[in-house]
Amino acid sequence: MKGCKTLSQLLNVLYGAVGGLRGALAKCEGESVTLYVRDNERSRFKSIGGFGVIDVPKSLACSRYVALFTKTPEDIVCPQFWELKWALGCPYSCSYCYLQGTLYGKKHFRMKNPSELKKELEKLFTWADKIGVTLLLNAGELSDSLAVPHATKELLEVLREVLQNHPHHRILMVTKAGLPQTHRFIKSAKGLEEFLIVSYSVNAHSVAKAFEIAPPPSERLKAAREVRESGFTVRLRLDPVIPVESWRTEYGKLIEEIFASGVEPERITIGTLRGLAKTLKYSKDKRWIVYLKSGEKTGWGLKLQPEIREENYIYIIEKLKEGGYKGSVSLCKETRSMWQRLVSRNLLEDPGTPGVWEKVACNCKL
DSSP, rough: OTTSHHHHHHHHHHHHHHOOTTTTOOOOOOSSSEEEGGGGGGSSEEEEEEEEEEEEHHHHOOSSSSEEEOOOOTTTTTOOEEEESSBBSSSEEEEETHHHHHHHTTTOOOOOOHHHHHHHHHHHHHHHHTTTBBEEEEETTTTSSSSHHHHEEEHHHHHHHHTTTTOEEEEEEEEEHHHHHHHHHHHHHTOOTHHHHHHEEOOHHHHHHEEEEESSHHHHHHHHHHHHTTOOOOEEEEEEEEOOOHHHHHHHHHHHHHHHHHHHOOOEEEEOOOOOOHHHOOOOOOOOEEEEEEEOTTEEEEEEEEHHHHHHHHHHHHHHHHOOOOSSSESSEEHHHHHHHHTTTTOOOOOOOTTTTTTOOOOOOO
């Protein structure tokens, strides 16, 4: 990006250099949508090579309340996942947040109709039970799952009614919530422990201080521990890694804090800074964009330079291994070529069949 002297000049160059997510937000076409089902997600049909293929009726895969995300670009490793679109927006304010682009700048929180949500879930789970498929629905893709306690309580009331009739399915709650919100969640979710997976997003303290208006990472880790001690499965997201000055020291301290916290996450998913065209356009605080200068253009927007990302991943994964972490480690929305670099170093397992990625144990999968 030679010759860019100001942030606005840099933004103009970056926005011109990266397109939107190719096809990722395209509307469903045809009468059905193809779903790849892993062995641990099926009960009554045969699979070949670790996964099976079934057709999901368009009315179930593309509704206003539930959607099967299937349009990941070819160069990106990201398995299909189900979005539970119970609400839109987030009260937290992270400079890099993709919701700014997804929602065209209208990031304020609003909950959808609980009664309609219940009807859609009943339809989906009834279909899934009939064909023998277990689903995990991500309730944190378009909103924070715990940040607005009264809304979370309404969601949990719906889930309690639906899941008692469809006990094989699971819900993923993704959050940056602190202790007050988490305490209310634990109280409201009592009795749903086996049905909910709670994933906390954390980051290095300097990154959180500079780019996140949300509870501090140390508080999130305390909250995550309390959730685990209350009987829920807990996961962590280290995302987005931003190569600030002394990033090794910063992320090294974060990993030490994770081990000391007693969270014991089932799995950890790591992602590095990335910017889709709409995120770059609608982001209000654009200071984070300077890190994408001379970055790599991918199907999932503009990323940090490959050498920097590889260095970030190697350091963090090795630190986790050195600390004795035995759970699954994965990358979020990363290129296949980057996966291959880390597989060659024995830091990750091969992700599997292109487009299916049946071997990826990431945040959004069972």
